[in-house]
Amino acid sequence: MATIGDVAQEAGVSRSTASYALSGKRPISEDVRRRVLEAAEALAYTPNAGARALATAQTKVLGLLARFHEDEFAPAMMQYILGVTNTARDLGYDTLLVTEADGVRALRRITDSRMVDGVVLMNVAQDDARLPVLRAAPQPGALVGLPDDCSGLDVFDLDFEEAGRVMVDHLHRLGHRELILVSQPEHVVERGGAYVWRLRDAALERARQLGVTLHAVYGESRQPAAGRLLNESLDAHPAATGLLINNEAAVAALPTVAHARGLRVPEDLSVIGRHSADFAATFSLPYSFVESAPDRLGSMAVRQLVRRVESPAARKEPYVVRFISPELVSLGSTAHPRPRSS
């Protein structure tokens, strides 16, 4: 493999001149520049990443830490990851994907060893143990997910409060007065998934203001428990005419459950989910939903991260906490209510 020394020799100049000719950081005469570029081309020269990292203290690599525990919804994770990797590449960065169970150790490894210029943390929990480590690291960091303490880091998340309100408002406007909200299991919340509560609490609050009855239930985000949860909830609240689902697995289970119970959507039951557009498209789910845009969130996090990485000025700016507004995508699964129980 050709080094910059080979290129310099081939062009008949010194190594430093070759370097300047390639980087353009100092004026170089036109014919020397041309000779160097031709030599580099001829030798198929590519700078050694390790050497460059050592010299410049920059790796042009971003770290992406994702958690994959029982309750993480893998298809959604894929969207986040694509948002991050594609945006990073557009900005000139590669992405080191770390899925190790021990996130703290993984984070220490990639930051202390200077493998990465910055880090995106996904599935951030309220009291995430990785946060103090990231704050102490020399590289800047961005979060996807809202922790209790946002200091020292840029934070990006869906506006779950607004999502809850949008769902309730929509069905209230159609005339519904009794709703069921299906959330993720409580142990997701206990592990730090406060977003489940943020949506639920905002929905409950809005329902109270509007005089709507809202039954909040929780359940597993795996099958077949998610289907069972739906059945039990519908049994327990026979007068409910609308179903709000903040739980992908439960959305996926609904067609089968509805079929088995002989329920038509939206004639017998209005339904709104909360998930990504990709999820809906891939699985042929004909339910309206409040869109979470995981790829957009990942993309935003990377943009801000790279800003801080590349500009010393940006590194001193105040940290941001930015929410993206949920949008209701209507697929016709909501209508004016008809009493469910005959």
Added chain:
Amino acid sequence: MATIGDVAQEAGVSRSTASYALSGKRPISEDVRRRVLEAAEALAYTPNAGARALATAQTKVLGLLARFHEDEFAPAMMQYILGVTNTARDLGYDTLLVTEADGVRALRRITDSRMVDGVVLMNVAQDDARLPVLRAAPQPGALVGLPDDCSGLDVFDLDFEEAGRVMVDHLHRLGHRELILVSQPEHVVERGGAYVWRLRDAALERARQLGVTLHAVYGESRQPAAGRLLNESLDAHPAATGLLINNEAAVAALPTVAHARGLRVPEDLSVIGRHSADFAATFSLPYSFVESAPDRLGSMAVRQLVRRVESPAARKEPYVVRFISPELVSLGSTAHPRPRSS
């Protein structure tokens, strides 16, 4: 950040001694070793990855190139990726995930710059343009997916022929004599997804041998086209009693389609899918399936890759083409046939 020079100074030895004490590559007296280790601990020393890569010509990073075009099924990709990243970490490697559209350029970048010690290529097409680049690269490579030319690379894939035969055999044994096989769209095949044909051809061949009628149809792997395809196929072949589905989107669409047509599974129609166990579990799909194990494939590819990376002897071994055997996971969606059309 502490360097090995700081550690050496703190321990009162030379840099080289510190290095040997930490690596154990030369005998070091007990108390010097102890002093060095204590100094490293006290200073929270972590070797600089770039410097180490430069000195050792090893990065301890593997490249993972995944394609995400219209027809790639993102949830399945996630499983592949997890199989790769988790196994890589177990073996001491981090993973650089590249999802760039221009795979050839991406591959050149990460191999020429020596960012990675080896490369796993996913979604390998028959005449994949990345293959010649990878063969010419100094790093070893492993493929997930079977191309026309396997030379110079280790190849891992599901045994799609066997998968096709297993599906046909199973329904034949139950007494079915007319089946429909739903495959992925033809343009997937044109772009190099020969596995679609491998399964189909083996299924057709086995069907012929057994005297079973098999209608092979193709369709989009997106919604709602996948559902439409199912409807059209069932309309076109009313006497078929069994459905084989090598198309995740079509599997996902089936509950809705079956519901709409008033078809009961397995009473009216026996169904076998071809996808991962994770897919079935996540989406509550109560259909028996021939399991493709994406995580296992990714894991196998990495193991072999790392063997070649780490052992010069292994690098000279003949290249392998290894298929994993499909297993039929029964979820009760097959039964003895009853004529569908009354």
Added chain:
DNA sequence: CGCGATCATCGAACCGGTTCGACAATCAGG
């Protein structure tokens, strides 16, 4: 024609590790 300013290039040092060969100290054997 001589002066200083400008421009292009070079040599050397540095980034932070690893590794080779040399050397001093210790040890066992004759």
Added chain:
DNA sequence: CCTGATTGTCGAACCGGTTCGATGATCGCG
């Protein structure tokens, strides 16, 4: 007690880039 082998440590070189300061050539100007 001297020798030769063994053990532990050190200094220097190297990996392949980047960058600073210096130097020589060229130029315009008085």
